[in-house]
Amino acid sequence: MNDYNLIVIGAGPAGTAAAVRASQLGAKVLLIEKSSFGGTCLNWGCIPTKFLWEACNTVSKIKKSVSYAITAEMKEHSFALLIEKKNKNVELLSKGVRQLLASYNIELIEGSAAFSSAKTVEVKRSNGQTENYQAEKIIIAAGSVPSAIPGYQFDHIKFIDSTDALNLTELPKSLLVVGGGAIGVEFASIFSALGAQVHLVEKQNQLLPGEDSELAEEVKKGLLRQGIKVETGVSSFEEPAKTNDKILIATGRKSNTASLALEKTGVKYGPKGIEVNEFLETSVEGIFAAGDVDGRSFLAYTAHAEGVLAAENALGTKKAITYSTIPKAVFSVPPAASVGIVNGDKTEGMITGKFDLAANSRAFIEGERRGWVKITAEKSTGVITGGQILGAGAEELISIIALAVKQNISLHQMSREIFFHPSISEAIHSACEAALGKCVDLPRFKNRS
Ligand SMILES: Cc1cc2nc3c(=O)[nH]c(=O)nc-3n(C[C@H](O)[C@H](O)[C@H](O)COP(=O)(O)OP(=O)(O)OC[C@H]3O[C@@H](n4cnc5c(N)ncnc54)[C@H](O)[C@@H]3O)c2cc1C
Numbered sequence: 001m002n003d004y005n006l007i008v009i010g011a012g013p014a015g016t017a018a019a020v021r022a023s024q025l026g027a028k029v030l031l032i033e034k035s036s037f038g039g040t041c042l043n044w045g046c047i048p049t050k051f052l053w054e055a056c057n058t059v060s061k062i063k064k065s066v067s068y069a070i071t072a073e074m075k076e077h078s079f080a081l082l083i084e085k086k087n088k089n090v091e092l093l094s095k096g097v098r099q100l101l102a103s104y105n106i107e108l109i110e111g112s113a114a115f116s117s118a119k120t121v122e123v124k125r126s127n128g129q130t131e132n133y134q135a136e137k138i139i140i141a142a143g144s145v146p147s148a149i150p151g152y153q154f155d156h157i158k159f160i161d162s163t164d165a166l167n168l169t170e171l172p173k174s175l176l177v178v179g180g181g182a183i184g185v186e187f188a189s190i191f192s193a194l195g196a197q198v199h200l201v202e203k204q205n206q207l208l209p210g211e212d213s214e215l216a217e218e219v220k221k222g223l224l225r226q227g228i229k230v231e232t233g234v235s236s237f238e239e240p241a242k243t244n245d246k247i248l249i250a251t252g253r254k255s256n257t258a259s260l261a262l263e264k265t266g267v268k269y270g271p272k273g274i275e276v277n278e279f280l281e282t283s284v285e286g287i288f289a290a291g292d293v294d295g296r297s298f299l300a301y302t303a304h305a306e307g308v309l310a311a312e313n314a315l316g317t318k319k320a321i322t323y324s325t326i327p328k329a330v331f332s333v334p335p336a337a338s339v340g341i342v343n344g345d346k347t348e349g350m351i352t353g354k355f356d357l358a359a360n361s362r363a364f365i366e367g368e369r370r371g372w373v374k375i376t377a378e379k380s381t382g383v384i385t386g387g388q389i390l391g392a393g394a395e396e397l398i399s400i401i402a403l404a405v406k407q408n409i410s411l412h413q414m415s416r417e418i419f420f421h422p423s424i425s426e427a428i429h430s431a432c433e434a435a436l437g438k439c440v441d442l443p444r445f446k447n448r449s
Pocket of ligand 1: 009010011012013014015032033034035036037038039040041042044045046047049111112113114141142143144162183256259260290291292293297298299300301302303
């Protein structure tokens with residue numbers, strides 16, 4: 001039996017961040033991973049999807065090159081080669097994660113971890129060998145797995161999940177995407193841009209359920225412009241399932257608790273994940289959970305933040321995360337991002353300001369004029385409560401609004417800031433001015449009075 005200050009189960013964003021922070025704080029750390037270092041995010045999620053999205057974006061840039069008097073020739077591209085390149089990049093990044101962990105002297109074990117008691121973990125190696133490890137504290141960061149729909153089990157050939165979709169070696173002629181959340185929208189957009197005929201169905205009446213309805217509508221329009229068939233409020237997809245080559249079920253993910261033997265610990269968990277308090281401690285003292293496995297967010301950067309926090313709390317502090325100011329983004333065409341309050345323009349006590357990227361000089365230069373920035377603030381105080389961005393770079397710029405929301409910055413303060421010119425971020429400044437009815441870059445009739 002080997003003793004550690006901390007054992008971390010799972011080397012995704014949550015587990016990796018937890019292990020590094022714990023080591024920085026002087027703990028002796030063991031990290032156990034049963035599959036690939038970097039977890040879902042790096043191997044089967046954020047990174048591979050954005051790699052493919054960037055490939056599609058590059059094609060669109062090549063097509064636009066004529067606007068800059070450049071003649072670029074588009075040769076036939078190979079889907080199989082693109083997937084190979086994606087795999088190489090993922091491999092490189094995964095190696096980088098191992099190197100990062102090794103630089104902190106974190107002990108790494110490849111194998112599947114299961115609890116044998118609240119303080120002991122049994123690791124089963126791929127050769128069947130088992131070993132037991134003991135620690136004062138344990139962080140469960142086992143992530144999540146795709147969830148199926150009742151009546152439609154994954155056969156991983158026709159009915160596929162997001163991991164299967166990222167490992168196809170041949171582009172399907174037609175693809176039915178079931179689920180219009182961020183993952184469904186991204187796959188629909190990518191596969192359509194690569195040449196597949198795509199049909200997207202969503203059960204709710206809008207794409208990106210829960211998101212600002214104006215933003216969701218723009219995302220839908222973007223998909224339609226790409227030539228994707230989009231249907232919302234759909235209760236059955238039996239008919240299109242018969243006619244499409246592949247059916248990608250992207251209706252959500254579930255906490256990955258199956259192989260952990262949690263019953264041996266007393267840790268409470270349910271279909272929504274492992275239950276944790278605000279300090280990410282489970283119902284059993286000394287056992288923490290971070291990332292997708294606690295079912296709170298299903299986002300890599302939240303998982304990362306929770307990993308850091310769980311490690312700090314496991315080693316003595318008591319800190320909590322504010323979830324309401326975490327931004328979200330979807331890589332549609334163009335991308336869309338959001339933070340804080342949604343539908344501010346329809347919410348009592350709020351004022352909004354909007355600025356179109358068509359009037360932003362940098363967007364004009366980049367040939368990316370489709371989009372806008374919408375800012376919402378409290379009418380009485382002017383304190384910024386949320387915002388949405390549609391357009392190139394939305395996922396980068398949304399963090400500026402997130403910071404403003406988190407720090408209770410007001411429209412007045414923001415409109416006194418001086419943003420770099422020419423930049424798309426200026427549109428945030430202009431939207432704040434517009435909310436105050438005094439945007440000097442908008443004609444009088446477009447300013448709120
Ligand atoms: C297609 C797709 C696209 C996405 N895009 C984005 C995006 O753009 N931005 C974003 O923020 N989020 C994105 N996500 C979500 C993001 O990937 C997850 O939120 C994030 O990976 C969660 O991190 P985690 O550390 O909690 O879990 P994971 O990344 O799932 O890592 C958990 C790790 O634990 C290991 N493990 C599980 N059980 C055991 C065990 N018993 N023993 C040992 N090891 C174990 C697993 O093998 C895995 O490596 C995407 C997800 C998908 C599927």
